[in-house]
Amino acid sequence: MTTPGNDRHFLAIDLGATNTKYGVVRRDGVLVSQSVAPTPAAAGREALLSHLKQVARAAIEQARQAEVAPVALGIATAGWVNPHTGAVAYATENLPGWTGAPVADELRPIAGVPVAVENDANALAVAEKYFGAARDAEDFVCVTLGTGVGGGCYIGGRLHRGPHFFANAIGHVTLVADGLPCTCGRKGCLEVYANAAALARYDGGGRGAEDVIRAANEGDATAREAIRMYAHYLGAGLAGIVHLLDSPLIILAGGLTQDNLLLLDELRAELSREVTAWPQRRIELRYSDLGYFAGVLGAAAVAIETIER
């Protein structure tokens, strides 16, 4: 293992279905530079790969202007990733053609440094381990709540990926047998009951999740009840994960946690009822404080892990 030094810098790209965030990150998690570009998500594999290359060149230029020499490139992407080959093992139709994309092989010649690729939700968990709330934790679960529901689990100090790299599909754990249809083609997945659309639905469907949260903060009774209902379903799902893994720390991230402290309170109350031996477990439940560029920090953390392990 190499000694970590804060003079080390990393290129980092977070490829999301809507936006690509990227920048240069110092070893201690300081963002030296950061930018956002729209992702051509529907344009297919070749277009996505050339988009990534363009973004990588822009990040390299940022590093040049900051007068630092990056030692690795990290990429966080939607879809499941084989971290050994840096190729996408499986992606849904949110990114058509992305399954099988050899991301690391394509980007390495441009980066000129080692390239690490990881699933975006897994990368967020790695960011929490390196820079966030999980720095001192060996076991924790990081759950992202937004358009979708994703997550990453650390077990015994390591990110659990599974033999096919498909682990941590927290959003697609069945919550309701024969329940509402999910984007994955199945029914009753946690995601359908705990994503942004679900919160809007519990509120009656007339306004978006962001507006529901704002209204709840202003004391709107319907909105507050919607958040309670949301916490009820999410709590049931998280209780299942706690029962499986005995995680002592749950970190929640994503758009639905923004300015939404009511959810944290409701969720804690829900878990205290749903989780057996709650007083003995002393589970810590908290929001991520990594902010808007958490995914970029995650990509950097994955790159750090790759060259320092």
Ligand SMILES: [Zn+2]
């Ligand atoms: Zn599903």
